[in-house]
Amino acid sequence: MNMRFVIGLVLSIIVLGFSVPLATASTSLVVISPTQGEVFHYGQPLVVTFKYAPGATVAIYVLTPSGANIPVTSGATNSSGYFSQEIWVWGSSSENSQVGAYTIEIEVNGGQAATSVTVYYKPYTATLNVLVENEQGIPIQGATVSVYNVTSGLHELIATATTNPSGIATIQVLAFNFTENLEVVASMPGYVNASQTVSVKGNQTISLTLKLYPAVVTVLAVAEMQNGKIIAPLNSIGYTSLTGTEGDEITVLLEVQFGGMMVTNATVTATVSTPSGVTTMTATPITSGPYAGYYNVTFMLPVLNTTYEALVTANATYSGITGTISVPIQVQVNYTSVISTYVTQLTREIETVNQTVYTLMNEIKSLNASISQLSTTLSSTTTEITTLENDIKTLESSLSSVNSTVSSLSSTVSSLSSEVSSLNTQVSNLNSKLNGITPLVYGGLIAGIIGLIVAIIAIVLVYRKIS
Secondary structure, eight states: OOHHHHHHHHHHHHHHHHOOOOSOSSOOOEEEESOTTOEEOTTOEEEEEEEOSTTOEEEEEEEOTTSOEEEEEEEEOOTTSEEEEEEEETTSSSTTOSOEEEEEEEEETTTTEEEEEEEEEOOEEEEEEEEEEETTSOBOTTOEEEEEEOGGGOOEEEEEEEOOTTSEEEEEEEEOSSOEEEEEEEEOTTEEOEEEEEEEOSSOEEEEEEEEEESOEEEEEEEEEETTEEEEOOOTTOOSOEEEETTSEEEEEEEEEETTEEOSSOEEEEEEEETTEEEEEEOEEOOSSTTTTOEEEEEEOOOOSSOEEEEEEEEEEETTEEEEEEEEEEEEOOHHHHHHHHHHHHHHHHHHHHHHHHHHHHHHHHHHHHHHHHHHHHHHHHHHHHHHHHHHHHHHHHHHHHHHHHHHHHHHHHHHHHHHHHHHHHHHHHHHHHTTSOHHHHHHHHHHHHHHHHHHHHHHHHHHHHO
């Protein structure tokens, strides 16, 4: 600090103490702005205005909170003796961004008159009341709360504090008359960090709650699809059991959390156990749409034609920590499929029956044709039988006639027998008489008798044949 400034400062003190102008008996240095003890905030201009004699030379210095004495301007009073000039805008440079007291030193005419005004630069103060609690809502004592300025891509630590027995940390940070973004981070050993970004401007008080979750991996079954349709809608707390129908495609959506926060880059494997066996698969993450971020486990429920239970077991690994979930699926019989199978089977049987009926109808037609033919044959046979019956009647009549003839012949034969006997007697008599007849006559007679006998035998045979 130079001698002129010291002299000027001493003179200013004398002026302030005794209200006696020191420049001349008739001229005094009167500061209009800023006022003694005035408080400035970020972005406000510092304007120095005073009155002295016209045409006086002016030199202004500013003593900063760090002790630096900065010459900020020079000039002269106008014809009316006034001087007014903006020195700076608070917070616009490192020289005027320090919080504290600034002494503005004014001297005129090389020290003929001097004075000083002390002002204060104090940005606004934002207050953050941060409550840190666990997932059950119980306050956590001893958690560290850190505040970072993240405005315009920054990530600058500006304050830290520790929570009290009530789980609260109260932090005051410098604020300005423009909006800044602050990231508030709570941390505690054994827990996953929790953070929230808040916007502050001026003397603002913000209260916020950060939940700390244990550093564990949690797997939740949050939704279920059957044949591409949602049958169990999204449920943030997850399902403990699900349902399904045999023969259908089932998709279980899994959410993986680490420390209570959803993560999308975990490694997830799943097994599906049914009475038919065990299937192992890798769950694939969904990258777009309303279910982005969830993991997809898709499989078919085997058809067993009975109710049964399937079990989906999923293992998720994140940051070297593994979490597991097992969800049973109560599987129902697909009665529609069963009925469809029965209908198909019945249709086939009906087709078989229809084919059999068709064959039988053809056979019936053939039988009808045969019956018709048999009827014709029967009719013809009946006619023939009638003819035969008539012939039999005729034969019976002929037979009766033959019988009469035979009877007559029998009488005739009897008579002939008597006659033969008589003839024999006569022959015998003749034999004795013919002893004298020549052999030729005797032979002719015998031949005639034999012919007669043959004729009689023939008649008897004819009669027997007719009867």
